[in-house]
Amino acid sequence: MTRRITWTLLVLTSVLLVLAVVPLGVSLTARERVAFRDNQRAATRVIAAAAEEHLSDHQPATAVRGELAAAARSGDCAAVYDVAGRVVASTPCTAAQGEESQELVTKVLAGHEPEGPENEGRLLTAEPAGEIRRPAGAVVLARSAAPLDARVAAIWGWSAAIGTAGLAASVLLSARLARWVSRPLSSLDATARRLGEGALDERADVGGGPPEVRRLAATFNTMAARTEALVHGHRAVIADVSHQLRTPLTALRLRLDVLSAGAEGDTAAELSAAQQEVARLSRLVDGLLAVARAEQATPRPAAVRVGEVVAERVAAWSPVAEERDVRLTAPEGPAPTAALGAGHLEQILDNLIANAVEAVPDGGSVTVDVRTAARGWSRVRVIDDGPGMSEEAKAVAFRRFGNTEARGTGLGLAIVHRLVTVNGGTARLEDTPGGGLTVVLDLPLWRE
Missing domain, CATH: 3.30.565.10 (Histidine kinase-like ATPase, C-terminal domain)
Structure with missing residues (x-):
């Protein structure tokens, strides 16, 4: 019973934790990814705004270089492309350049909003410099996905820790509950077995377990007390009957033996037949007592x-x-x-x-x-x-x-x-x- 209760509560807790923790982890992971991507897009738009002044308004490239330097200091890689798709400025890191970056630039210059892929552990985003319909160029920013992966790992790590703690608490509580219920029942079972084996003075403990089990133990004790009284009474009756029947039968046999010693003829035959009947009655009494003892056998x-x-x-x-x-x-x-x-x-x-x-x-x-x-x-x-x-x-x-x-x-x-x-x-x-x-x-x- 202990094992069955423990496993039942463990499975139920596991199902509840899976239904609660997994969706929560998925939701938090999605929020982190969206927030990371939005932050990256915002950083890309800042560089794109500075690039527009340089490419459209032919302003000096000072502002663009300043933004690129700031991106480099924060660990990002960025590149500014003109309307022909040529790199006009970039950070020392070249992760924002290459075939995938060129594809993004082509789509941005064509007026589309592409979804940036992941390239060698970095997420790529592209924004137009100027109007979306008629951009003067494009900016590609590559940011490392390690911080995002770390935050996602932390989310799932905490989720796993919470789930494990919940399961451990469930195991402890279910084991305590199972023992609280099953221990009195096991004790009652052992007491019933000893009572069935003949220990009529055995009684169950009524001090532990749920109220229902305590009431069952009290009822069992009442039954055991009545059974003990009945069995002892039965045995006393058998002992009394044995004594009361054997004594007169023995006396009757002795008297018949004395009478038959001096009897002759028909009288001797009648006395012999009476002796045989007394012997048969003695055997019958012995047999009945043997049956009664066998029926009392525990x-x-x-x-x-x-x-x-x-x-x-x-x-x-x-x-x-x-x-x-x-x-x-x-x-x-x-x-x-x-x-x-x-x-x-x-x-x-x-x-x-x-x-x-x-x-x-x-x-x-x-x-x-x-x-x-x-x-x-x-x-x-x-x-x-x-x-x-x-x-x-x-x-x-x-x-x-x-x-x-x-x-x-x-x-x-x-x-x-x-x-x-x-x-x-x-x-x-x-x-x-x-x-x-x-x-x-x-x-x-x-x-x-």
Whole structure:
């Protein structure tokens, strides 16, 4: 934002300066040229007036020579021509003589008003001596253009200095303005990111920036305080529910164990079925608590070596798989590093491997495959050759109790989906070629 604001104001200032300074410089330059030319013409007319007295009235050439001497002292070159175009008097400098001067004299003697050209850095002007229609001669004056060029250079130099100063002031002011606006927003963004990562006590600074930004920061702090209260309240409820449910379930299980110790026949069968229901209810409570914790997860991303975690969890579940006569493998492959919350990949793999090992029949196989899917993503696949799932079951498998075909609580895939998505990844179910189910996870790679 700082760069965008600075560049916008810089371009706007540049356009305004160009539209204001350039026309002003052009106008002042034109005025200087006109003034210089008028002054030169006036000096030429003074010499022409003295030359007329000499050429028309046949007065002595004293006045002409005096004017020519004055022109020479001021650095000008002048020459007086008679009606035949011959030089009758001149300054020591011969810049007012030559082909271009002769052309000017010819035009003046013919009654025209020529525009004098520039000759070797000098501007030429010609004036008739006497009447314009019937001149008795002509005067050509050559004046150096260096003073004019110096004044024009000064005009454009000052214009450039003013423009540069304006641009510098614009850069400084726009940078200050941009920082004044963007710094509180950057701070607010960082605070929101930390809040999203789980630091619920983070609050934005409301003391800087424009009033609108300060109001936004105050609103954000109010929202953050309410979010913190809700999350803490939710966690407290979960902790209380966990304690209140586990205690009576444990007591009920102990009593059933005591009763079943001396029971026989139908009574023993009923007590055994009751124990199984209590165990199922305990698993259901554990699953609900796990889902609630997963939904509360606000991960702080860390670098997780996917290959190492997969190898560790496969090794941990191998004894369970061997008891069920299931082959659990993890082929060697790339070892990408994913950006995940601490412990989340372990929970994901535990749920998926447990579901797969329980689903496949004896002699089946479960494979955990790791690869780099696309730029910025790591792909983990848990492949089994079990009975698979119907399309209807796959469509609702990631919901709580969505899969009516599940043998367990039906919460494992809901936990997996929540942990994957909260870390910015995706999860989907596919059919295994030849039969079975494949769970595909795309996890974001860690960017150093």
